[in-house]
Amino acid sequence: MKKILVTGAGGYIGSVLVPKLLSNNYEVVAVDRFFFGDDKSVQNKNLQVIKDDSRKLTKAAFKDIDAVIDLVAISNDPSAELFKRQTIEINAESRIHTATLAKECGVRQYILPSSASIYGYHAEILDETNPTNPLTVYAKANEQAELGVLLLADEKFTVTVVRQATIYGLSPRMRFYLAVNGMTYGCYTNKKLPLMRDGSQYRPMLHIQDTTDMFCLLLETDPSKINNEIFNVGSAHHNFQIKDLATEIVTLVSDFMQEKIEIEWYGDPDIRSYRLSFDKIETTLGWKAKHTIKDGVIEILDALKSGTLQKDDSTITLEWYQQLVEWHKRIKEIEKYGGILDIE
Secondary structure, three states, X not given: OOEEXXXXXXXXXXXXXXXXXXXXXXXXEEEEOOOOXXXXXXOXXXXXXXXXXXXXXXXXXXXXXXXXXEOOOOOOXXXXXXXXXXXXXXXXXXXXXXXXXXXXXXXXXXEEEEEHHHHOEEEXXXXXXXXXOOOOHHHHHHHHHHHHHHOOOEOOEEEEEEEEOEEEXXXXXOOOOOHHHHHHHHHHHHOEEEEEOOXXXXXXXXXXXXXXXXXXXXXXXXXXXXXXXXXXXXOHHHEEEHHHHHHHHHHHHXXXXXXXXXXXXXXXXXXXXXXXXXXXXXXXXXXXXXXXXXXXXXXXXXXXXXOOOOOOHHHOHHXXXXXXXXXXXXXHHXXXXXXXXOXX
16 A cells, blocks of 8 residues: 655645545545645545644655655745745745655655646647746746756656646635636626636636546556656646636536626736647546536536535635734734633
8 A cells, every 4th residue: 555645635636636545545644734624634544644834844754655746835826926935935945845855765756736827928839848937926936846856856766747737626625716616606606707808818727636636647657657757737628718718607607507697807918828738648648637617617516506615715715824814913912821711
């Protein structure tokens, strides 16, 4: 039984990946601060939870570990812009540190979940040989992490970078600001879809079940195929112009609710636009994305309708971070003798 260490295990992707790894007969060491709560974690005899910060990990965490999937990250552009120093520390420096410790401890495999956003703006369809053009702190930190961890690859330490398209779909730790998720919620709740102009920008999309399946595949792939390699992860038919994506979602929600949903345009045009080629991962690994936008939209709508999914502050990452920072400040100001009302 392989033992996998997953950082960011309580996050949007991690809370889907960890149960999947356990069901595939892996032991899992789940590392997370659990900013969004630990109530989304599964209970399993093969699961060990370490509530710690990735910036503070020591060699003790890597005992008997076979592979690391380093998901930890400040996870979107607005959060990264507000917490710039912390984003570089967590998304770049801590991941390089984790990969270094893993190698020193004899771990055989390290996987870095990076982002397609590092391509920034390009008119042509991009493959892994094209230059990157990171435009935001989030994207720049991912690029820095990529460069740092790939330097560690050798015949005894397999390092793979995966540049994921924009993720969508249902998760125990839901993120409603992601494109498909947010559009679906807006249509369902407000009966209209606010959309940033002008909709001509391209984005590749990827269902959360597809990306977690891909991580499982990498764990079982011959190292010679993936060592010191970068893979774009997504599918050609999911290279959407935002206006076309919005139109599809509006149609799906309208049919689901049997109501007409309108698109409302706002703001200045978003200049970030990129389309990706996914030939490399499909040819090298035989991997293909299986899920569709319809799959993601309908599962979210079903969960909203049943009441099993709700939007709150914790589903909008930036707002939740801001609240945590404010709560921490206020508690520090009034805490005395080890407590608030209960004191030592």
